[in-house]
Amino acid sequence: MGSVAVTVASMLFSGVCRSLATPAVARSFRMSRAALRNHQNKNAPSWCCRSSYNSYTAIAAESEFSKTDAENLTATSSSNSLPKYDRLLPCPLHKTPPRVEHLVVSEGGPVLEHICKALELPPLYVTDLIQFGAVYYALVCPQPPPSATEEQIRVFKEVTEPSVLRQRASIKGKTVREAQKTFRVTHADQFVEPGTYLRVHVHPKRFPRCYEIDWRSRIISVAESYVVLDKPAGTSVGGTTDNIEESCATFATRALGLTAPLMTTHQIDNCTEGCVVLARTKEYCSVFHGKIREKKVKKLYLALASSPLPTGIITHYMRPINMAPRLISEDFIKGWLMCQLEIQECRKVPWPTPSIQDKYCVEDCGWPYQDFAYECKINLLTGRTHQIRAQFAACRAPLVGDSMYMPAAIGDMSNPGLNPFGKYKRDFSSESEKETAVVNWIAQHGKEPGVAIGLQACQISWDDDDHFYESGSPWWRC
Structure with missing residues (x-):
C-alpha cells in the first residue's frame, strides 16, 4: 500500500448538518463557499488527499454548523494553527473549532498508540477522549460518497478488496454492512487490527455549565428503579455523540453516590430545563420506553x-x-x-x-x-x-x-x-x-x-x- 490518505466526508457518519475542515497535518481549516453551500443545501461532502504515516489514513472534520463555527474556522485558518493539546479537563469556557478525524489502521496495535501517532496527539489527551466516548471504531471503512475522486475510490477499493477482507478472521460470518457498524472504543489498550476504521472527535462538544450546578439540589425524586431530575438548561440529558462524560446522567449519578450509572429514558433539548426521568436499571429503561410508546407518559x-x-x-x-x-x-x-x-x-x-x-x-x-x-x-x-x-x-x-x-x-x-x-x-x-425557496427559508x-x-x-x-x-x-x- 502506498502512503495515500483520503478525506472521508463527515456526512457519511452523521445524520445532521455538518461543516467540513481539512486535516490537522495541514495545520489549518479551509472551507470554500461553494463547498459550504453544497454541504448545507444538498449534504454534498467534499474530499481531499494527502500523504501520512505510510498508511491509508482517512481524515475529515465535522461539527454542528453555525455562523459562530464559520467564524471560528476563519479565525483558525488565519492563525494557521491548532490549539496545543494537553487534557480535556478542566473544561474550557470558549468553543474550540470543530475537528473530527477518520482513520484506517495500517498496523495492528493498541488504539491509543495508533491515534497518538496518526494525529500527533499526546497520550493523556487521547485517553481523555476515550473516557469521554469520543472515539469510535468499525471493522471495515464505510463506503465513500458519490463525489469521491477516482484516486479516493481506488484507495477505498484497495483496503476493502474481498480478497483482503477474506483474510480477516474478525469479520467472518458478517456482511460488509454489518462490519461497517461503529461502536465506541472503551479502553485505551483496546487492540485494533489492520483495516479497522476509527473516528476520533478531537474537539468534543463541551458543556461547561455542568460544573456550575449543585446537582444534588436538582434531584426531584429517587425511587428504586428511577431518578427524576430537574434538568438545568445548557446541559445534555445523556450526552452527545462525542461526549458522554459531561451529561446529566453522569453528574446526577455522582451527586447521588450511585455505583451503577443512571441511564436516559427520554430526551429534552439541551437548551430546555425541567423534568427528566433517568433509569437505574436497563430493565426499567425498557419499561419506561414501553410506557412512552403506549402513550402512558x-x-x-x-x-x-x-x-x-x-x-x-x-x-x-x-x-x-x-x-x-x-x-x-x-x-x-x-x-x-x-x-x-x-x-x-x-x-x-x-x-x-x-x-x-x-x-x-x-x-x-x-x-x-x-x-x-x-x-x-x-x-x-x-x-x-x-x-x-x-x-x-x-x-x-x-x-x-x-x-x-x-x-x-x-x-x-x-x-x-x-x-x-x-x-x-x-x-x-x-x-x-x-426548492430554492426552501433553501432560502x-x-x-x-x-x-x-x-x-x-x-x-x-x-x-x-x-x-x-x-x-x-x-x-x-x-x-x-
Missing part, C-alpha cells in the same frame, strides 16, 4: 413566548428529515409528521430582566424590545424534536432566547410569503423554484441556543398519575 411544558397565543389545540406537519431547523407546514403534506400541542393557559408576565438574561445566557435574537412576555402552559400531544419551538415560531410567537427559530419568525413577519409552508406561502411555477434560521431558552418541562406523570413529578420555578421567574 404525560408531559406538560411552560413556554415563555414573545407574543400571546389563544388556548386550544394547534396542529402542524413536520418535514420528516432529521436535521435542524425542523420545517413545519400549516397544511397537510403527504409523508410529513403531525405535530399537535394544546395550550391550556396563556398569561401575561414581565419580560425577563437583563440581569436574569445574562445569568442564564439568554440570547438577544433581534426581537423588538417589549415589557411583557407570555407564559403558556402546554400539554404536548405529540413528541417531535423541536416541536414546541417550531410551532410557536410558525405562529409568530417564538420562544424568548430561541436563536434558531426566532430569526426566522422575524423574517416571516417582515416579509410575508418568505416561509414556503406558511399561511402566506406563494404558488411556485416549478419544483426547482420551490432554512437560511433565515439561526444557530442552536448556547444555554437557555424560554422552555421548561414543568411536569411529568405516568400510569394515570400514579407517578407525578413537578420541576421548580422556571429560570425567568427567578
Whole structure:
C-alpha cells in the first residue's frame, strides 16, 4: 500500500448538518463557499488527499454548523494553527473549532498508540477522549460518497478488496454492512487490527455549565428503579455523540453516590430545563420506553413566548428529515409528521430582566424590545424534536432566547410569503423554484441556543398519575 490518505466526508457518519475542515497535518481549516453551500443545501461532502504515516489514513472534520463555527474556522485558518493539546479537563469556557478525524489502521496495535501517532496527539489527551466516548471504531471503512475522486475510490477499493477482507478472521460470518457498524472504543489498550476504521472527535462538544450546578439540589425524586431530575438548561440529558462524560446522567449519578450509572429514558433539548426521568436499571429503561410508546407518559411544558397565543389545540406537519431547523407546514403534506400541542393557559408576565438574561445566557435574537412576555402552559400531544419551538415560531410567537427559530419568525413577519409552508406561502411555477425557496427559508434560521431558552418541562406523570413529578420555578421567574 502506498502512503495515500483520503478525506472521508463527515456526512457519511452523521445524520445532521455538518461543516467540513481539512486535516490537522495541514495545520489549518479551509472551507470554500461553494463547498459550504453544497454541504448545507444538498449534504454534498467534499474530499481531499494527502500523504501520512505510510498508511491509508482517512481524515475529515465535522461539527454542528453555525455562523459562530464559520467564524471560528476563519479565525483558525488565519492563525494557521491548532490549539496545543494537553487534557480535556478542566473544561474550557470558549468553543474550540470543530475537528473530527477518520482513520484506517495500517498496523495492528493498541488504539491509543495508533491515534497518538496518526494525529500527533499526546497520550493523556487521547485517553481523555476515550473516557469521554469520543472515539469510535468499525471493522471495515464505510463506503465513500458519490463525489469521491477516482484516486479516493481506488484507495477505498484497495483496503476493502474481498480478497483482503477474506483474510480477516474478525469479520467472518458478517456482511460488509454489518462490519461497517461503529461502536465506541472503551479502553485505551483496546487492540485494533489492520483495516479497522476509527473516528476520533478531537474537539468534543463541551458543556461547561455542568460544573456550575449543585446537582444534588436538582434531584426531584429517587425511587428504586428511577431518578427524576430537574434538568438545568445548557446541559445534555445523556450526552452527545462525542461526549458522554459531561451529561446529566453522569453528574446526577455522582451527586447521588450511585455505583451503577443512571441511564436516559427520554430526551429534552439541551437548551430546555425541567423534568427528566433517568433509569437505574436497563430493565426499567425498557419499561419506561414501553410506557412512552403506549402513550402512558404525560408531559406538560411552560413556554415563555414573545407574543400571546389563544388556548386550544394547534396542529402542524413536520418535514420528516432529521436535521435542524425542523420545517413545519400549516397544511397537510403527504409523508410529513403531525405535530399537535394544546395550550391550556396563556398569561401575561414581565419580560425577563437583563440581569436574569445574562445569568442564564439568554440570547438577544433581534426581537423588538417589549415589557411583557407570555407564559403558556402546554400539554404536548405529540413528541417531535423541536416541536414546541417550531410551532410557536410558525405562529409568530417564538420562544424568548430561541436563536434558531426566532430569526426566522422575524423574517416571516417582515416579509410575508418568505416561509414556503406558511399561511402566506406563494404558488411556485416549478419544483426547482420551490426548492430554492426552501433553501432560502432554512437560511433565515439561526444557530442552536448556547444555554437557555424560554422552555421548561414543568411536569411529568405516568400510569394515570400514579407517578407525578413537578420541576421548580422556571429560570425567568427567578
